[in-house]
Amino acid sequence: MNSSSYASALIAAQDAAGTQHLPPGTLYVVATPIGNLADITLRALHLLRVADVVACEDTRHTQSLLRAYGIEKSGASLMAVHQHNEQEAAQLVIARLREGLRVAYVSDAGTPAVSDPGARLVAAVRTESLPVMPLPGASSVTAALSAAGAVDESGGFVFAGFLPTKTNERAQSVQALALEPRAVVLLEAPHRVAALAGALEVLRDRPLTVAREISKQFEQIVTLPAEAFPSWLAADPQRTRGEFVLVLHPLPRAAAGEGPDDATLRTLDLLLAELPLKTAVKLAADITGTPRNALYEKALERKKQE
Incomplete structure (x- = not known):
């Protein structure tokens, strides 16, 4: 998709958000699409266009994203802030904010600071009593929850993110999840998902919603018993590809007077x-x-x- 596809979106962004107050010296935490480029918000487009600095997880990735929307930024206005330099780079961001510049922060996809870089940056900025403004948008966590139907107004959910990669530590984490009554959201990478599926098998018939490649061309969302997850993955090699969000459904609450299930x-x-x-x-x-x-x-x- 070329930038001309978003020419009208940039005009709409200017019309919708151009008159909104964007205080200088503020860190703007901007959500970007997790797959489908059309999931960008008008407010995010406008802010990314007018930001003095765009701090990002990967400058090359972000430069490509901006150009897809028809937004041109010089290399000097892009600043790398990722998991390996976040603590040090935060001081550079703080310096720019003290100069009165507007700094937008984006991760490679989705909402920053949720299992992505950004949390240390935000904490450092807040420690300096500088303002932080979130621009909400795409999130794999809320997208998966909305499709799972696992959380109602009387419940809640726990965001567990990525479980430990070591076998014993992962198994211990799963045992703890077995006792968690609320829905649990897990994230996993394609090269580790089979190992996680094997660990979750002990949860037997507890419902599990598997969301793969959310918002992308080969998006797939299914709900099955946890014990069936390994065989579901093995049935088609394509199913192990892409990023995974898993929603472990809440434990059933037995009605008063009924025997334990x-x-x-x-x-x-x-x-x-x-x-x-x-x-x-x-x-x-x-x-x-x-x-x-x-x-x-x-x-x-x-x-x-x-």
Whole structure:
């Protein structure tokens, strides 16, 4: 797609955001598309056009992105701020802000500072009592959650991001997730997704939404039991390609008066293996919403079978 495709968008951006106040000496945290270039906001287009400095994860990538929209920036106005230099580069950004310049920060894709560089930069700027203004937009996390249907007004979710890469540490993290009653969002790279799928298999029939290549040509979103994830990946080599966002659905909450379901009993078993009976029962009841008496009876049955 060439820059002429966005000529009318730049005009619309000027019309929509041109009269908005953009304070000088401010760091603007700008979300950029995670795949489809059309997901840029009019406000982001305008800000990137008028920013004095664009700090970015990769200057070459960002230069290409800007040119796709018909925005020309000199190499001198682009500043590299990535995971390897973020602490030091933050001081350069702060210096520009103190000069009264408008600095936009973008990561390679999506919303900066969410499993991307940017958090240290924002923290450093705020420590200096300088203003930070977010320009919201594309986010793989919220996109996956919206398609999973796993969070309602009575729940919430936990953003776990990337789990440890070492096998034992990853397995321990998954065991902890097994006890988390809320929805959990995970991120994974294509070369590690098979290993993660194997680790999640122990969660058995807990629903898992797998979102791959969100907003791109080969986008794929499916919901399946966690134990079926490895076989789903293995069924087609194409399925291991692209960036992954996974949504582990919340634990079911048993209705009052009902006996514990399978997921609740697995939670109870995990707790009984590590804790005294009464403590395990209390925690299982708090996590799953199952009546404590029903869990206590099941716990006693399990202890007798040992």
